[in-house]
Amino acid sequence: MRVVATAGHVDHGKSTLIRALTGIDPDRLQEERERGMTIDLGFAWLRLPGGEEIGIVDVPGHQDFVRNMLAGVGGIDAVLLVVALDEGVMPQTREHLAILELLGVERGVVALTKRDLVDDDLATLARDDVRKALSATPLAAATLVEVSATTKIGLDDLVDRLQAVLGDMEPRRDLGRPRLPIDRAFTMPGFGAVVTGTLRDGYFAVGEEVEIVPGGQRARLRGLQTHRHKIERAVPGSRVALNLAGVDAASLRRGMVAVRPGTLRATSLLTARVTVLRETSRPLTHDATVKLHLGTAEVVAGVSVLDGTALAAGESGWAQLRLAEPVAALAGDRFVLRYPSPAETIGGGTVADASARRLRRRAETVAALERNASGGADEHIVSLLTMPITRAELARRLELSPADLAARIERLLVADRILALDPFLLSRDRYAQFVSGAIAAADAYHAAHPLRAGIPKEELRSALRLETKVWTPLLQRLLADEALVDRGAAIARPAHRVALGAAAEHVWTIARTKLAANETRPPSPDELGLDADTVIALAERGELVRLAPDLVLLPDSVRRLGLAIVDEAGATGRIAVSRARDVTRSSRKFVLPLLQYLDDLGITRRVGEERALVRSLSEARARLEQALTRSSPVA
Numbered sequence: 001m002r003v004v005a006t007a008g009h010v011d012h013g014k015s016t017l018i019r020a021l022t023g024i025d026p027d028r029l030q031e032e033r034e035r036g037m038t039i040d041l042g043f044a045w046l047r048l049p050g051g052e053e054i055g056i057v058d059v060p061g062h063q064d065f066v067r068n069m070l071a072g073v074g075g076i077d078a079v080l081l082v083v084a085l086d087e088g089v090m091p092q093t094r095e096h097l098a099i100l101e102l103l104g105v106e107r108g109v110v111a112l113t114k115r116d117l118v119d120d121d122l123a124t125l126a127r128d129d130v131r132k133a134l135s136a137t138p139l140a141a142a143t144l145v146e147v148s149a150t151t152k153i154g155l156d157d158l159v160d161r162l163q164a165v166l167g168d169m170e171p172r173r174d175l176g177r178p179r180l181p182i183d184r185a186f187t188m189p190g191f192g193a194v195v196t197g198t199l200r201d202g203y204f205a206v207g208e209e210v211e212i213v214p215g216g217q218r219a220r221l222r223g224l225q226t227h228r229h230k231i232e233r234a235v236p237g238s239r240v241a242l243n244l245a246g247v248d249a250a251s252l253r254r255g256m257v258a259v260r261p262g263t264l265r266a267t268s269l270l271t272a273r274v275t276v277l278r279e280t281s282r283p284l285t286h287d288a289t290v291k292l293h294l295g296t297a298e299v300v301a302g303v304s305v306l307d308g309t310a311l312a313a314g315e316s317g318w319a320q321l322r323l324a325e326p327v328a329a330l331a332g333d334r335f336v337l338r339y340p341s342p343a344e345t346i347g348g349g350t351v352a353d354a355s356a357r358r359l360r361r362r363a364e365t366v367a368a369l370e371r372n373a374s375g376g377a378d379e380h381i382v383s384l385l386t387m388p389i390t391r392a393e394l395a396r397r398l399e400l401s402p403a404d405l406a407a408r409i410e411r412l413l414v415a416d417r418i419l420a421l422d423p424f425l426l427s428r429d430r431y432a433q434f435v436s437g438a439i440a441a442a443d444a445y446h447a448a449h450p451l452r453a454g455i456p457k458e459e460l461r462s463a464l465r466l467e468t469k470v471w472t473p474l475l476q477r478l479l480a481d482e483a484l485v486d487r488g489a490a491i492a493r494p495a496h497r498v499a500l501g502a503a504a505e506h507v508w509t510i511a512r513t514k515l516a517a518n519e520t521r522p523p524s525p526d527e528l529g530l531d532a533d534t535v536i537a538l539a540e541r542g543e544l545v546r547l548a549p550d551l552v553l554l555p556d557s558v559r560r561l562g563l564a565i566v567d568e569a570g571a572t573g574r575i576a577v578s579r580a581r582d583v584t585r586s587s588r589k590f591v592l593p594l595l596q597y598l599d600d601l602g603i604t605r606r607v608g609e610e611r612a613l614v615r616s617l618s619e620a621r622a623r624l625e626q627a628l629t630r631s632s633p634v635a
């Protein structure tokens with residue numbers, strides 16, 4: 001799933017182009033239609049020739065609405081920069097380009113619009129103008145496509161170029177920590193609160209609980225949509241609408257973030273690396289008041305420049321930002337800074353620490369920030385994590401402040417160099433070794449014991465030489481990654497199937513006939529020639545039910561006899577052991593394990609010498625059937 005946003009100067013034809021490409025009018029407000037101008041974000045989607053559907057965010061070009069543009073371009077994959085051939089590069093062409101660069105958007109296609117309005121000479125002039133404006137940006141090599149929404153020339157080519165730009169991108173990362181910076185919040189009649197945004201860092205699924213940060217409101221995810229289709233699971237990097245139960249839309253607004261509860265906190269103090277744009281007219285001075293745009297949030301911030309008294313045009317440095325209201329931020333997040341009036345984009349940067357640790361404006365502070373940024377300590381952390389250790393233990397072994405350590409751990413998790421096996425951390429490389437070790441041990445066990453469901457958990461643990469407290473979370477992770485599957489007390493490779501040899505199959509064929517012929521007086525496994533492993537294997541395959549160590553029955557017999565008891569009990573809700581013996585025409589010795597089996601399934605309950613039916617007759621019958629049809633795990 002990919003998301004593209006438009007960018008470019010007012011009236012250059014962004015919305016018209018999106019309408020021509022998708023058939024969807026992104027200008028959804030009445031005021032926009034009346035004024036013929038985009039004011040707030042618009043949304044559309046497009047199926048590429050390759051079949052992939054992409055989301056499109058259409059932004060306003062007018063200088064008064066740059067703040068809305070900023071709320072739309074976070075988390076996008078590429079930009080569709082629009083420049084009208086009859087005007088060429090204009091102020092918001094440049095401002096949008098600067099913003100995209102600050103936010104790390106490095107891919108895109110340039111649409112040179114209104115080709116029908118210009119002759120070849122003017123088109124060439126405009127092209128050169130655009131090339132020059134792009135030259136010092138990440139889009140320097142972007143393809144320029146001349147189009148006209150009026151005559152439709154160039155539109156197919158434009159879509160092909162867009163597909164090419166998106167085609168070789170890595171899929172968006174799943175960090176198991178979904179966050180949706182909210183760009184719209186509204187009430188849908190009949191549904192309730194809905195918020196929309198571009199999903200990052202993880203999946204959301206219908207039914208899960210979400211938290212709104214800041215504020216901490218909780219809500220249940222009642223429904224999910226992408227491009228107006230209902231979905232069960234939203235993928236990172238896609239445009240998503242969340243239908244939330246248990247919150248009032250009036251309490252939600254742009255700038256808040258929907259997250260999995262407890263995974264992200266809001267902060268009012270950020271430490272950041274800031275870069276001031278070359279083209280800005282005013283330097284970023286110490287104690288300046290600016291607007292911070294992070295995600296979809298926009299807040300007033302006081303700047304504390306940590307090195308020196310100001311950052312001049314083109315300079316980078318360290319700063320702390322004191323926010324008038326808390327925002328949900330993580331180390332590594334990009335942001336943009338603007339002066340409020342007259343409005344101007346000054347620069348932006350990357351959050352280094354979102355943990356609200358106040359720093360002194362001293363050379364040592366800057367030196368420590370530089371050291372941290374250069375990554376020496378990160379390597380040290382990764383090297384310590386070749387064995388699973390807790391955060392507390394890691395803190396004891398390193399001379400880093402708690403906030404600094406937390407920020408580094410966060411960065412290393414995001415970079416996938418370490419992973420969390422709560423409460424432990426472990427390097428990704430070492431985890432990969434555990435995975436291959438566990439797979440090798442399970443494969444060896446399957447080869448040696450083809451009749452067994454899998455390697456006993458305890459045996460796998462000692463094969464990997466792990467302590468129990470580390471083993472438990474590691475095993476959970478191995479199972480979650482589907483390297484192994486849980487078969488009750490045993491662990492198996494997903495593809496492992498219990499296999500009887502030809503001889504055992506032959507013995508079983510005869511045994512089955514004997515069991516069928518003597519339903520209520522069955523020979524014991526010993527008498528049938530079935531050893532313990534074979535019995536377990538057959539039970540796994542769902543061909544045998546073990547009622548007691550020396551009592552095995554065919555599932556059909558259990559079904560027939562069990563139903564006879566259940567149906568009899570259905571009349572009064574109860575059945576005496578003697579009556580159960582009679583309706584099954586068996587012995588007390590035989591019927592007791594059968595009743596115990598029904599007890600274990602939660603169908604009956606023992607009351608003195610009687611059994612009481614725990615559920616309704618139809619539920620009881622269904623439950624028995626279910627137990628007999630699924631291949632039951634080894635007890």
Ligand SMILES: Nc1nc2c(ncn2[C@@H]2O[C@H](COP(=O)(O)OP(=O)(O)OP(=O)(O)O)[C@@H](O)[C@H]2O)c(=O)[nH]1
Nearest residue numbers: 010011012013014015016037038061114148149150
């Ligand atoms: N002749 C001609 N006119 C165009 C073309 N594309 C857009 N226009 C016109 O240019 C004007 C502005 O188009 P919009 O699509 O609203 O421009 P925009 O970039 O979305 O403007 P903002 O959202 O306000 O920044 C409208 O009157 C369009 O009809 C084109 O290819 N040819």
Ligand SMILES: [Mg+2]
Nearest residue numbers: 014015037038
């Ligand atoms: Mg528009």
